[in-house]
Amino acid sequence: MKKMLSLLLALFLALSGLTGFAEDGGLFVGDDPFPTDEAENAAEVMPADLEHLVVGNTTPMRGQFFTEMWGNSTTDIDVRTLLHGYNLVMWNADMGSFLPDESVVAGIDYLIDEQGNKSYIIALYDDLYWSDGTPITAWDYAFSFLLSIAPEVEGAGGTPLRREHFLGCEAYLNGEQKYLSGVQVISDSMLMITLDGRYLPFFYELGLIMCNPYPISVIAPGVKVCDDGQGVYLANIDEAISEPLFTAELLKKTVLDEQTGYMSHPSVVSGPYVLTSWDGVTAEFEINPWFKGDVNGKMPLIPRLTFTLADNDTMMEKLSAGEFGLLNKVLRADDVLAGWNLMLEKNISMSTYPRTGLSYISFCCEKPTVSSQKVRQAIAWCMDRDQVTAQYTGNNGFRVDGYFGMGQWMYRVIMGQQEPPVQTPEDESDSASAAAYEAALEEWAQLNLDGLTPYSVDLDRARALLEEDGWLLNEEGLREKEIDGKTVTLSLKLIYPLGNNVGQWLEAYLVRNLEQVGIRLSLEAVPMNELLSRYYKQDGRSEDMIYLASNFDIVFDPSINFMTDAEGNKNWAYTNASDEELYDLALSMIHTQPGEILEYCKKWIRFQERFNETLPMLPVYANVYFDFYTGILREYDIEANVSWGQAILGAYLSPEEETAEETNEDELLFN
Numbered sequence: 210m211k212k213m214l215s216l217l218l219a220l221f222l223a224l225s226g227l228t229g230f231a232e233d234g235g236l237f238v239g240d241d242p243f244p245t246d247e248a249e250n251a252a253e254v255m256p257a258d259l260e261h262l263v264v265g266n267t268t269p270m271r272g273q274f275f276t277e278m279w280g281n282s283t284t285d286i287d288v289r290t291l292l293h294g295y296n297l298v299m300w301n302a303d304m305g306s307f308l309p310d311e312s313v314v315a316g317i318d319y320l321i322d323e324q325g326n327k328s329y330i331i332a333l334y335d336d337l338y339w340s341d342g343t344p345i346t347a348w349d350y351a352f353s354f355l356l357s358i359a360p361e362v363e364g365a366g367g368t369p370l371r372r373e374h375f376l377g378c379e380a381y382l383n384g385e386q387k388y389l390s391g392v393q394v395i396s397d398s399m400l401m402i403t404l405d406g407r408y409l410p411f412f413y414e415l416g417l418i419m420c421n422p423y424p425i426s427v428i429a430p431g432v433k434v435c436d437d438g439q440g441v442y443l444a445n446i447d448e449a450i451s452e453p454l455f456t457a458e459l460l461k462k463t464v465l466d467e468q469t470g471y472m473s474h475p476s477v478v479s480g481p482y483v484l485t486s487w488d489g490v491t492a493e494f495e496i497n498p499w500f501k502g503d504v505n506g507k508m509p510l511i512p513r514l515t516f517t518l519a520d521n522d523t524m525m526e527k528l529s530a531g532e533f534g535l536l537n538k539v540l541r542a543d544d545v546l547a548g549w550n551l552m553l554e555k556n557i558s559m560s561t562y563p564r565t566g567l568s569y570i571s572f573c574c575e576k577p578t579v580s581s582q583k584v585r586q587a588i589a590w591c592m593d594r595d596q597v598t599a600q601y602t603g604n605n606g607f608r609v610d611g612y613f614g615m616g617q618w619m620y621r622v623i624m625g626q627q628e629p630p631v632q633t634p635e636d637e638s639d640s641a642s643a644a645a646y647e648a649a650l651e652e653w654a655q656l657n658l659d660g661l662t663p664y665s666v667d668l669d670r671a672r673a674l675l676e677e678d679g680w681l682l683n684e685e686g687l688r689e690k691e692i693d694g695k696t697v698t699l700s701l702k703l704i705y706p707l708g709n710n711v712g713q714w715l716e717a718y719l720v721r722n723l724e725q726v727g728i729r730l731s732l733e734a735v736p737m738n739e740l741l742s743r744y745y746k747q748d749g750r751s752e753d754m755i756y757l758a759s760n761f762d763i764v765f766d767p768s769i770n771f772m773t774d775a776e777g778n779k780n781w782a783y784t785n786a787s788d789e790e791l792y793d794l795a796l797s798m799i800h801t802q803p804g805e806i807l808e809y810c811k812k813w814i815r816f817q818e819r820f821n822e823t824l825p826m827l828p829v830y831a832n833v834y835f836d837f838y839t840g841i842l843r844e845y846d847i848e849a850n851v852s853w854g855q856a857i858l859g860a861y862l863s864p865e866e867e868t869a870e871e872t873n874e875d876e877l878l879f880n
Contacts, residue, residue, distance in 0.1 A: 259862040260512045262534040262842065264853060265519030265527070267708075269737050272473035272487060275423075275464065278357070278367040279472060280745055282737070283538070283566075283760050283852075288516065290854030291494055293421040294480035295337055295345060299504060300416075300763045300851075306803065307415035307763075312504040313337065315398075325406025326376055329418060333398045338499040339424060340483045347400040349422035351434045351441045354392045354402075356423060358382065364457025365465060366747065371769050374408035374417050377440060388440035410802040412809050416764040424477040428463050429455050481509035481858055491517040507859035514857070521708075528837060529555055534862075535838040535845075537853045541710070542603025548837040556840035561833050562848045563616035566760030567609050570703070570827040571744060574785040577692045578701055578753050583678040585824040588754075589664035590671040591726060593718035598830035600714045606832030610661040611817035614761055615831040619813050622653070622806075629653035630806050649807075656810055661821045671726045675699075680727070688727040699728040704743065705756035707734040715756065730754075744783055756829075763851070767816065768795035786825035794819050 266284050273285040274292060299310040309317045309331075316332040337345040356362070357370040358378060372378050375391030393401045402418050404411075411417060425432060431454045435444045443455045464471045473487055481503075482494040494514040502508045519527075519536060525547040527533045539545055551557050570592075572579045579585055594608045613620050621627035631649045634642035680688035680699060688699040701723075705712055712732050720730045733752070735743075743750040744757060771779045771792045779792040798812040836847050841862050850856040 259841070259864075261515070262511050262513070262857075262862060263515040263517070263532065264535045264537055265517055265524055265533045266537045267519050267521055267524070267540075268538070269490065269518050270492065270516070271738050271741065272489065274475055274484065274487075274492075275472045276357070278362055278369060279465075280741055280747075282741060284516075286760075287537070287852045287854040288484075288492060290480070290852050291482040291514070291857075292475055292478040292480045292484060293423075294478075294500065294503075295422060297331065297350065297418055297420050298415050307413060307419070309415070310504055312502065321406075325409065326403050327406065327409060328401050328403040330395070330401050331399065331418075333400075335398055336501055337422075337479070338501075340478050340497045340499055342499055343477075344397075345422050345479060346397040347394045348397065348434045349425065350400060350420050351392055351394050351436070352425040352429075352443075353420050353423045355389060355434065355441060355443055356428065358389075359455075361455060361457045361460055365460040367460075368745075372417075374404050374411065376403040376405045378405070381440075381442075386440075388437070388442040390440035392441045393439075394434070394436045394441060408800075410800055412799055412801040412803055412805075413764045413766070414803045419764075422479055423471075427475075427477050428471050429459060430463070482514060491515060503858060505859075509858060510861040511857065521710075525551055525837075528557065528839075531839070534842060535836065535853065537834075537836050539835040539837060540602060540605070540832060542601065542605065545603065545605060545835050548835060551837070558838055558840045558842070560836045560838075560845070560847045562836075563621075563833050564614050564760065564831060565616035565851070566614040566758060567612075567831045568756070568758035568829045570829065571755045571757065572784050572786065572824070572826060573750055573753050573755065574780075574787075574825065576753050577695075577697045578699055580785075581678050582823055583674045584680070584699070585827065586664075587671040587674040587678075587726065588719075588723065588728070589824060589827050590667045590674070591719060591722040591728070592664070592827065592829075593666045593722070594829050595665070596718045597711070597714045600718075601711055602830060602832050605835070606830040608663075609828045609831045610663055610821050611658065611828060612767065612820045612826075613817065613831070615833070617761060617765065619765070619810050623656045623658065623810055623814070625654075652807060656814060658814065658817065660814070660818045664827075666722060668722060668726055675726060675728075682727050686727055687729055701728065701730045701753040702733060702751065703730055703754040703756060704733045704735050704740055704752045706737045706740055709734070711756065746783060765813075766795070766799045768792060768799055771795070781825040784825040786823065788819070788823045788825070791816070791819045791823055791825075 266287070268282065268284045270284045270288065271280060271282050273280045273282065274288045295313045296310055297313060298307045301308050313334060314331055315334045317329060319327055319329045321327050333347060335344070339345055354372070354375070358372050358381075359369060360382065362369045375389065377386060377388070377390030380386045381389045391403045391405070393403075395401055404414070404417060425434065429443070431446055431450075432443055433446045434441050436442075443453075445454050462470070467473065475484060478484070478497065479500075481497055481500045483497045484492060485495050486493040492515070494516070496509045496512055500509065519533065521541060521544055524533060524536055525544065528536055528548075529551055536548070539548060548557070548559060552559060572585055574580045579588075598606045598608050607615075615621070618627065622629055629650065631646060631653065634646050636642060675688055678690070680690045683689045683698070689696055691697070703715070705715065712734055715732055720732065723730050739748070740755065740757060742748040743752065744755050770782050772782045774780050774787070778787040779789055780787045781791075794812065794816040798809060798816050801809040801812060836845075836853065838845060841864050843861050843863055845856055845860040847853060847856040
């Protein structure tokens with residue numbers, strides 16, 4: 210069977226011209242290599258519920274279905290895309306930039322004052338509604354902006370978003386003025402957002418005004434947004450109440466209550482679906498009848514969705530039996546092979562797409578054991594990341610040496626997998642234009658990641674680094690060093706997600722090598738929720754290292770990962786690694802003029818080189834994802850979307866694919 214699959218895949222790749230990614234040709238991204246119509250003729254067709262789709266993912270949800278301010282797991286992000294819609298801006302992957310969402314924004318203009326502050330005047334459509342049928346207005350967006358920076362969020366255990374680029378944000382937060390001057394409500398359907406000129410230029414400029422509306426009536430009952438002409442602020446609806454109602458205690462009740470809080474049970478939403486139940490493992494959804502459709506006129510067409518945890522050991526059997534209709538983000542090599550086998554027997558389809566993230570080992574640099582850059586580098590020289598990657602992902606991943614994922618546009622352009630954004634001359638006979646075109650292509654061709662150190666197994670180099678850093682062997686054969694009057698021993702602990710079989714590969718390709726240089730590493734599997742709580746420092750942590758994976762936001766701005774500590778140092782927030790140069794490079798990158806893509810990519814490379822040197826975390830691999838799903842799921846275009854929650858919009862369940870004429874008629878109904 211394996212040989213047959215290999216031959217089929219090799220033939221398909223040769224005929225289809227799919228994009229290859231790995232140097233060994235092992236990765237590909239594209240459509241189902243076993244087309245659905247052929248599978249229906251040759252394979253068993255399963256009975257289907259055309260009204261209900263069950264979606265599985267091996268990463269458990271945490272129930273953080275509101276914002277990233279209390280955590281940001283990938284499965285929770287998927288749920289948010291179903292529940293929260295009508296963002297002011299949208300990402301255009303083809304152009305590599307943000308654009309106003311024309312289903313939300315009826316018109317937009319801007320003006321720049323003498324101080325260089327840039328004000329966007331945004332007019333909203335008047336056909337935006339919450340899932341309870343009440344109108345969404347400019348006041349709702351203003352509330353979202355105010356909530357995102359509120360100190361009360363921190364008091365409730367969250368991390369407010371950094372919006373210092375909004376004019377007057379600092380003065381508002383430190384109490385110098387009661388209003389946020391960077392956001393003004395002009396009318397129910399119009400608002401103005403002003404960016405502080407000191408923070409411009411910003412490469413993803415329109416991304417700074419990203420905003421989903423959130424219902425103040427649910428999150429902050431008794432509170433209203435006011436604007437007296439200078440900016441927005443929060444106040445009590447009942448002015449006779451002297452004490453502010455908007456407090457951390459209020460948010461703990463309205464947002465964080467495990468039974469009714471908006472975090473896990475958002476009752477009034479703006480997206481294509483509404484949440485009907487959540488039990489800690491499984492979330493159920495139904496269509497939001499008030500959702501108007503996205504910018505392309507796509508509507509939710511599958512009446513009911515179920516999103517739940519999938520077990521690697523049983524999920525393919527359940528897909529075969531029809532208990533799952535879609536398995537999202539399949540990664541492990543054995544699971545992928547099982548999916549390919551299943552496609553020969555059942556009406557199962559597959560899509561592949563590059564991940565915009567990576568797996569890594571995050572160091573807890575507040576610990577004296579790993580606070581030193583040389584110790585982190587020594588650990589890197591002890592890990593056979595190629596073998597860990599090969600064993601876990603098969604040929605579907607490759608080692609990375611920086612803070613990037615293979616699906617990011619900048620990586621793809623630099624590696625020659627995507628055409629550089631160089632305009633072809635209109636007049637090919639114009640020698641000057643042709644020369645400029647060739648020169649621009651050559652400048653792009655010079656970009657590379659050759660400056661990254663490809664950490665592999667070199668135990669002698671690891672020993673040398675440890676000795677240079679003062680770590681000497683004790684009688685037990687362990688490295689130790691006196692730090693601040695105390696003897697610190699390199700006896701470390703690493704935690705990784707419970708249920709993830711990566712532990713056996715870490716044991717084989719990291720732990721054993723570390724022992725040979727005098728470092729003891731114990732491994733502990735912990736539940737994902739607990740692991741993320743420790744990573745985000747919401748709970749105390751005793752471990753030195755954390756193995757996990759993350760996907761990147763579209764706005765790649767690593768500068769927001771840095772926080773200023775009590776001594777004024779810039780620390781990578783969740784690793785506590787301090788490096789001013791890395792922070793400055795992150796700032797330089799993000800403050801590139803919009804449209805200067807070549808300059809941005811050059812700065813991106815310099816940032817990666819410094820990251821590779823300082824190692825606030827040790828990158829392990831990037832990979833492609835595989836989605837396996839019932840062949841009756843139509844128009845599921847995951848390759849063109851960030852998540853399954855976006856790709857499911859416009860998809861439908863049908864034993865027969867609609868003709869082009871039928872599809873066009875449906876599109877007319879939605880427009």
